[in-house]
Amino acid sequence: MWxxxxxxxxxxxxxxxxxxxGLGDWTVRELYAHVSRGVSTLAxxxxQPLCTDEPELSDAAAYFAALRPLGKQGAAQVAQAARIWAAERADEVxxxxxxxxxxxxxxALSVNGNNVVRSIAGTIRLSDxxxxxxxxxxxxxLDLGAVVAHAAGPTPDALHRTVDVLTDLFPPADFVLAATGRSSSVVLPVLT
Known part of the structure; x- marks a missing residue:
């Protein structure tokens, strides 16, 4: 994907x-900054020093679930970080x-993926x-592809992995009932 x-x-x-x-008031540059910042965050x-305890967060869905309560305040913080990251770096960077x-x-991830580290949402395995x-x-x-014609779409594997994480953010039985028309429960969005 990178x-x-x-x-x-x-x-x-x-x-x-x-x-x-197409994502709020973000420019393409700020969108790039947001995603490229993820490379640096993972690095x-x-x-960082390893945590020796079991991770507090069991997987990627638990990471996003832990951040969801921040709501609009969290989204504003993410947007501000993207703006700063974009302002401090040239396009080429x-x-x-x-x-x-x-x-x-x-x-490094292929060697250290099982290590437990401290993220902003809690401790988590690097692979998660x-x-x-x-x-x-x-x-x-997908956001980028909506405004930049030459951008290739996500790989099928990345799309499936993303769907797995997103569906894990909703109680499975409720999701199945809503997806099959057996419930009028609002399922989406699970992450904004």
């Missing part, structure tokens, strides 16, 4: 960087994060935190 972001960024016409992303987690740094992060980055890269690649 390679798709890298390729799309290398092909990005200069005027598209300041165009609206920082890999480098945002794009290259998905290439050089991403390769090093993925190599990596799934949160798959979800972010997937959802936001």
């Amino acid at each position: 390679n798709r972001w890298h390729i799309a960024g290398r092909r990005m016409p200069a005027e598209m960087w300041t165009a609206g992303s 920082d987690l890999i480098a 945002l794009v290259e994060a998905f290439h050089g740094q991403a390769g090093r992060v993925l190599a 935190f990596a799934v949160t980055r798959i979800l972010e890269a997937t959802v936001h690649l």
Whole structure:
């Protein structure tokens, strides 16, 4: 998924960087900043001292569930962090994060994926935190594709992994009942 972001960024016409992303008032540049920041965040987690306890968060869905109560305040904090990240980096730096740094992060993750680290939502295995980055890269690649014609869509594997995480954010029986027309319960959105 990060390679798709890298390729799309290398092909990005200069005027598209300041165009609206379709995600609130974020520009394409801020959307890039948000997702590329995930590469750096994962690198920082890999480098931090390990936690020896069992993780507080069992998987990627538990990570997002722990952050959901922040609601609009959390979304505003994420948006502000993206704006700052975008303002402090050139377009090329945002794009290259998905290439050089991403390769090093993925190599380190393959060795350290079972390690438990401290994230903003609680302790979590690195491999589970990596799934949160798959979800972010997937959802936001769909956002990008809605405004940037040359952006490739997510891979089928990334889409399926994202669906798995999102469905885990809703009680399974309630989801099945709503999805099969047996309940009028509102299922979506599970994550905003």
